[in-house]
């Protein structure tokens with residue numbers, strides 16, 4: 429099994445009592461990272477040896493995650509991009525070069541870990557690119573196994589199999605387990621997180637099958653789950669479905685919260701204990717969502733929020749221009765949080781400690797939770 433409990437696990441309980449009164453979160457030493465490592469470009473000082481996280485270069489202690497962006501992409505292409513490959517071929521070298529450049533910029537800002545949750549059934553998840561770029565830059569990278577939402581992922585294939593008598597929940601579970609325990613294809617690069625995705629406002633029956641397979645794999649391997657919500661409504665349904673499957677909410681990010689700007693939507697989800705809200709489209713989304721993040725932090729929810737940009741460094745297929753207003757490098761770039769949003773949060777009274785909670789402790793606790 430990939431995620432091994434530390435042989436010092438028994439020592440966790442006592443020091444965590446002070447951190448998380450009531451023992452609600454019996455985790456590793458995430459909360460005890462050195463204050464001097466705060467948002468700086470050096471490894472956080474681990475107080476204890478905790479569990480391990482699978483990166484594209486192999487397992488690392490969870491305490492070494494440090495400042496983490498939970499949702500960025502080296503590349504992405506909608507499912508049929510490859511139909512255009514004769515005119516817009518896949519250029520692995522160019523994708524890697526661009527990703528290395530971006531990781532170096534992130535590293536210079538103190539970011540130590542990037543999660544790339546590209547699913548298996550869209551274009552862009554390339555274990556070799558992720559591995560090479562991580563090796564060249566030293567930025568720790570966590571790759572996903574998982575599937576995209578029904579309308580934009582590989583549902584056709586699985587529904588075809590299902591219509592011919594195959595148990596696709598089992599098939600999908602086996603795929604996830606293979607990518608977690610053996611690796612993607614023949615690369616030997618293993619997934620460290622499970623990506624699950626759904627339509628909005630309601631999950632489809634196919635998506636529920638994928639979620640069931642994902643929760644089975646998560647329970648068996650200890651990997652966390654991060655989700656795609658296609659719109660601003662489905663977060664609570666995803667949460668309730670996870671709970672009905674017996675998943676541990678402390679291991680789950682409900683993603684793309686920035687699709688909404690409704691404070692009540694966030695508070696409704698925060699009423700369900702444990703889950704992290706992934707404000708992982710910060711930058712290009714409506715800045716009113718950023719106001720909501722600040723408000724939620726002020727209301728004491730910093731320990732339930734993770735931040736990222738959902739940036740795509742290379743779009744596969746033919747080049748195109750964004751039409752929308754905030755899809756420019758000023759907003760749609762993975763340095764936005766550090767360069768623009770962090771100063772904005774601080775000006776609004778958010779403390780360094782709260783920022784560190786969102787960017788260091790929460791990702792650490794997510795991966796460490798059992």
Ligand SMILES: [Zn+2]
Pocket residue numbers: 499501545738
């Ligand atoms: Zn994404």
